[in-house]
Amino acid sequence: MRNMVSLAAMAMVVMVSGCSVTMTPPGQNAAALMQPPVETRVETKVVPVVERRSAIRSTGYAVISVQPSDVDAQQRLLAIRASKLDAYRGLTEQVYGQYLDATTTVADMAVLSDTFRTQVEGVIYGAKVVSIAPVGEDTYETTMSLDQTVVDDLRALYLASLASNRS
Numbered sequence: 001m002r003n004m005v006s007l008a009a010m011a012m013v014v015m016v017s018g019c020s021v022t023m024t025p026p027g028q029n030a031a032a033l034m035q036p037p038v039e040t041r042v043e044t045k046v047v048p049v050v051e052r053r054s055a056i057r058s059t060g061y062a063v064i065s066v067q068p069s070d071v072d073a074q075q076r077l078l079a080i081r082a083s084k085l086d087a088y089r090g091l092t093e094q095v096y097g098q099y100l101d102a103t104t105t106v107a108d109m110a111v112l113s114d115t116f117r118t119q120v121e122g123v124i125y126g127a128k129v130v131s132i133a134p135v136g137e138d139t140y141e142t143t144m145s146l147d148q149t150v151v152d153d154l155r156a157l158y159l160a161s162l163a164s165n166r167s
Contacts, residue, residue, distance in 0.1 A: 056094050057130065057153060059143045061087025076140070080132055083142040088124055091146050095154050096122035122158065126150040 062082035067075040073089040099119040105112040 006132060055145045055147050056091065057143060057145050058090030058094065059141060060084060060088070060090060060092040061135070061142075062080070062140050064138050064140065078099045079140045080142065083132070083140040084144070087119055087142045087144040088119075088127065091124050091127055091144060092120050095124065095146070095151055096120070096158060123154065 004104040060083040062079040064075050064079040067078035069075045069078060072129070079162075099121075101119075103113075103115045124146065127144045127146045130145050132140065132142045135141045
């Protein structure tokens, strides 16, 4: 019975909401009210938080002499690998952002300690190596690029996974 009353009430609201009464204000004729309203458009420009580009780039660095090997060629290969991983980390920061945890201890109106901890986490696919080159005598530099469409896909997947975790 309660469902029938609710259904009838909703049907009445729908039927009544379709009705309207138009009254002609004093001094105007009804024909003037029948003309379509003049449409005015206001252009608004949305400024993105992050500038859109066709691709994002990241450069990673690694020192050759600190790599854990006694063989020079292996140290170079390890430095190239480390610089590539550093470039991937930079791409991940740009796509997903960076988690920052900071603690400051103050006593007697003086800073006793300041601690920062950062963390980057994410998945990167489709990155292209732009260049791998030695810089100076003891460093390798790797530059990588990630197409903007892949960045958009990665962000959409990340936001979808966040939404599903909240449910």
